[in-house]
Amino acid sequence: MTKSSKILIIGGHGRVALLATPLLVDAAQQVTSLYRNPEHRSEIEALGATPLERDVTALSVNDWAELLKDFDVVVWSAGNGGKGGADATYAIDRDAAIASIDGAASLGEQAPRYMMVSYVGATKHTIAPENSFYAYAEAKKAADEHLAASGLDYLILGPSALTxxxxxxxxxxADTQEAAAGRSTSRILVAQVLAELAARDSFPQARVLPFVDGVEDVKSIQ
Structure with missing residues (x-):
């Protein structure tokens, strides 16, 4: 039986996080949800999570270490969502994510397992600099590569185009844009995969999990 873990979802008011939170709570996990806007507190509490109001861009590596030391699993599901231009995207999707990774890694043997919500083929992107998606692609590539080199017990989720x-x-x-061409991934499915794997005692052996909508049960993921 999967034991109850202390799970922190960073970006707790995002659409995937809002879908995943009740699934984790229903699975008897202890969920804390980190969000920035104080107006979101009641919605997060209603889902059964413990609210934690923080601005991820204002946290240092030491701040992250202090925040993360009491958790078993950390899920990065935060993102700028294209608001505020490239600078805001780099600040959240790259710099804040990397600071959180470094904070977790600094805890050594006490570090939590770390799950990153990314997208399929993120580290292999060929987006042109003039494309509006470029800053996000570059930010996710940097964060994913930093996580892979961190020494943490980690898993990167790689959905395709979200619906x-x-x-x-x-x-x-396969972890390539070609493999996911013409395919999509429901945010509902991302939430189901996140909740299934975060609640397990250990992550799958593969460090990157690229996935799309299909017919296999989420519990079959190895």
Missing amino acids: MDEVTGVEVV
Whole structure:
């Protein structure tokens, strides 16, 4: 039986996090949800999570270490979402994510397991600098590569183009944009995968999990 873990979701008011939180709570996990806007507190409490109001861009590596030391699993699901231009994207999706990784890694043997919500083929992107998606692609590439080199017990989730479609299952694919071409991944499925794997006693052996909507049960992921 999976034991109850202390799980921190960073970016707790994002759409995936809001979908994943009740799944984790229903699985008897102890969920803390980190968010920035004080207006979101009641919504997060209603889902059964413990609210934690912080601005990820204002936290130093030492701040992160102090914050993360009491958790078993940390899930980075925060993102700028294209608001505020490239500078804001780099500040949240790259710099804050990297600071949190370094904070976790500084805890040594007491470090939590770390799950990063990214996208399929993030470290292999070929987005042109003039493309509006470039800053996000560069930020996620940097964060994912930093996590891979951190020494943490980690897992990178790599969904394809996100939708809000209803889903029947999952299909694991290669970690390339070509493998996911023409395929999509429901945010509902991302939440299901996140909740399933964060609640397990250990992550899958593969460090990167690229996936799209499919027919296999999420519990079959190895």
